[in-house]
Amino acid sequence: MISCTVRYEIDPDQLPAFEIYAKAWIHLVEKLGGTHHGxxxxxxxxxxxxxxxxxFASLxxxxxxxxxxxEDPDCQRAYAHARATKCIRRYDRSFTKPLLAGVSVEALGL
Structure with missing residues (x-):
């Protein structure tokens, strides 16, 4: 599994517009096969x-x-919304491999 974290610098005066964008992308990522964590x-x-x-399951x-x-028209509509409202000033992405299962301290020999 690979996870993507996007850090957005947003226009605070456009927070409602950014929330619309965010809600759209939660749906779109899932529609295109990913798992959105919010x-x-x-x-x-x-x-x-x-x-x-x-x-996503893999890179x-x-x-x-x-x-x-x-290529997806709904994705392009979401991007157009962000451009029209200027709710996003900039963003950057980073990728990580999640560690999701814990183990007791005893089992780890600590």
């Missing part, structure tokens, strides 16, 4: 930073998603 919106601290996390599946995303 958006994490500003609450305390900086009011212009948001995150999202989503996963190849993620790359296939990226290809299909560029």
């Amino acid at each position: 958006y994490h919106m500003p609450h305390e601290g900086p009011n212009d930073i948001a995150y999202c996390h989503f996963s 190849a599946d993620y790359e296939d998603y990226r290809t299909r995303m560029h």
